[in-house]
Amino acid sequence: xxxxxxxxxxxxxxxxxxxxxxxxxxxxxxxxxxxxxxxxxxxxxxxxxxxxxxxxxxxxxxxxxxxxxxxxxxxxxxxxxxxxxxxxxxxxxxxxxxxxxxxxxxxxxxxxx
Amino acid sequence: xxxxxxxxxxxxxxxxxxxxxxxxxxxxxxxxxxxxxxxxxxxxxxxxxxxxxxxxxxxxxxxxxxxxxxxxxxxxxxxxxxxxxxxxxxxxxxxxxxxxxxxxxxxxxxx
Numbered sequence: 705x706x707x708x709x710x711x712x713x714x715x716x717x718x719x720x721x722x723x724x725x726x727x728x729x730x731x732x733x734x735x736x737x738x739x740x741x742x743x744x745x746x747x748x749x750x751x752x753x754x755x756x757x758x759x760x761x762x763x764x765x766x767x768x769x770x771x772x773x774x775x776x777x778x779x780x781x782x783x784x785x786x787x788x789x790x791x792x793x794x795x796x797x798x799x800x801x802x803x804x805x806x807x808x809x810x811x812x813x814x815x816x817x
Numbered sequence: 818x819x820x821x822x823x824x825x826x827x828x829x830x831x832x833x834x835x836x837x838x839x840x841x842x843x844x845x846x847x848x849x850x851x852x853x854x855x856x857x858x859x860x861x862x863x864x865x866x867x868x869x870x871x872x873x874x875x876x877x878x879x880x881x882x883x884x885x886x887x888x889x890x891x892x893x894x895x896x897x898x899x900x901x902x903x904x905x906x907x908x909x910x911x912x913x914x915x916x917x918x919x920x921x922x923x924x925x926x927x928x
Contacts, residue, residue: 708860737915744826744920744921745920745921746821746823746906746908746918746920746921747861747906747918749915749916752915760914760915795860795861797860801913802913803849803910803912803913805863806863806916807863808860808861808862809860810858810859810860811859811860
C-alpha cells in the first residue's frame with residue numbers, strides 16, 4: 705500500500721515570497737490533515753478536511769495560509785506571503801475516517817530567509 | 818495553551834535497559850491517547866495507543882500506562898534497542914476531534 709506522498713521535500717524561499725506544498729493521501733482515505741511542526745515543538749494541526757470539506761481550520765493563519773482539497777483527493781497548502789516564522793516542517797497526514805489512525809507523509813521542510 | 822506536555826526534551830538509556838517516556842495533559846475531556854515515533858527526515862509513525870477506559874495497553878516491547886487521576890501517561894520500552902533511538906511524541910484527542918501533540922522527547926539508546 706502506497707503511503708502519503710508529499711512534495712517538495714525541501715524548499716528555501718525569501719520572506720514575502722509565496723510557496724505551495726502538495727499532498728497525495730493514501731487511496732480511499734477520506735480525512736486529510738495538514739500539520740506544522742516548528743523545530744523543538746510537536747506537530748500543530750493547521751487544517752483538517754473530510755473529503756473536500758473543511759472540518760477544522762481554527763489554527764490556520766487565514767491572512768496568509770490557504771488550503772484546498774479539490775475532488776476530495778489531493779491537497780495543496782499555500783503560504784502567501786511567507787514570514788520568517790513560517791520556517792517549519794509541513795506534514796500531511798490522512799486517515800480512513802475522522803478518529804481513525806492517521807498516517808503521515810515525510811513532510812516538506814520550509815526555510816524562509 | 819500547551820494541553821499536552823512532555824517535560825523531558827531528551828533521554829539517554831543503555832541498550833537492554835528500560836526506557837520510560839512521560840507525558841502530562843491538562844484537558845480531562847481527552848479520551849484517547851497515542852504515542853508516535855519519528856526518525857529524522859521522516860513523518861511520525863503510530864506506535865501504540867490507549868483508551869481512557871483502560872489503564873494499560875501492551876504491544877510487544879512497548880507498554881503504555883494511563884493514570885487518569887494524575888492526567889499522566891507513560892511509555893515503557895523494554896528491552897531498549899538501538900533502533901528505538903528516535904523522537905517520541907505523545908498525543909491526545911477527545912472523540913474524533915483533532916490530535917494535540919506534546920513537544921516530543923528525543924530518546925537515545927547507547928550500546
